Amino acid sequence: MATKRASKRAYSDDYLKFGFTSIVIEGIEKPQCVICLKVISAESMKPFQLKRHFEKEHPTYNDRDVSFFQRQSQSVKKSRLDTTGQTAITIRAAVEASYVVSLRISKSKKPHTNGEELVLPCTKDIVRIMIGADAVKKLSSLSISDNTVQRRIQEMSEDIKNQVVEQIKQSPIFVLQLDESTDVSSCAKLMIYVRYIHDSNFKEEFLFCQPLDFQTHGIDVFNKVDTFFCKRRSRLEKSWSCLHRWRSFYVGKPFWVPDTR
Numbered sequence: 001m002a003t004k005r006a007s008k009r010a011y012s013d014d015y016l017k018f019g020f021t022s023i024v025i026e027g028i029e030k031p032q033c034v035i036c037l038k039v040i041s042a043e044s045m046k047p048f049q050l051k052r053h054f055e056k057e058h059p060t061y062n063d064r065d066v067s068f069f070q071r072q073s074q075s076v077k078k079s080r081l082d083t084t085g086q087t088a089i090t091i092r093a094a095v096e097a098s099y100v101v102s103l104r105i106s107k108s109k110k111p112h113t114n115g116e117e118l119v120l121p122c123t124k125d126i127v128r129i130m131i132g133a134d135a136v137k138k139l140s141s142l143s144i145s146d147n148t149v150q151r152r153i154q155e156m157s158e159d160i161k162n163q164v165v166e167q168i169k170q171s172p173i174f175v176l177q178l179d180e181s182t183d184v185s186s187c188a189k190l191m192i193y194v195r196y197i198h199d200s201n202f203k204e205e206f207l208f209c210q211p212l213d214f215q216t217h218g219i220d221v222f223n224k225v226d227t228f229f230c231k232r233r234s235r236l237e238k239s240w241s242c243l244h245r246w247r248s249f250y251v252g253k254p255f256w257v258p259d260t261r
Helices: 013-018 047-057 066-079 086-108 114-130 133-141 146-170 218-231 237-250
Strands: 020-025 028-033 174-182 188-198 201-211
Touching (some): 020 047, 020 066, 086 146, 114 133, 146 188, 146 201, 201 218
């Protein structure tokens, strides 16, 4: 038996005379009352239902003209946090700017505190002189503190790593290069580079860097690489199996592949 499909109604500017604007929630446009801020279902996006709410809940506003509801609608859109509101647009822009500044700090290898202590004050001075004092207020939502910059860099690093892993997964073959080095505190570091095929071309990327906490024997190196692939076993199952074959040669231990069922 065929089911009746409910038709989707789009918001019309004519609904504003009933005191309703629109709001997007989880990709669905719904009517919102500009007086009580109540959001009703998308199926209620009908003139008679909107009018019924208006006459029942707000009878004292019957004599107001459309310009009043337009002002109310603009006020609601400025204050709310939906995807179409001015506040949400400002927040998204501030977050994007925070990532861009954090990326530049990382590329320049400067202290993370430079964002809050140098970049932001300089930006405010430039904006105040060249644009005006009112524009400086928009920079108050920009967060580039020491901890924020560190967190942004970690998030971007993890995203890049995930992109590389996805490209490795699609590659028919790849090669790992292992390099051991020490930092300024004489702590041993294991650095892994990978070469694979992407879009019919060879591509080389830095995969990860992990400290060798205790010893630098073959089994210690293998365990670090094995841990990385184990966390991504569902995406790199074939690579993980090949890694254990490499273990039997590099470490001198019998070949063993755990049961992944």
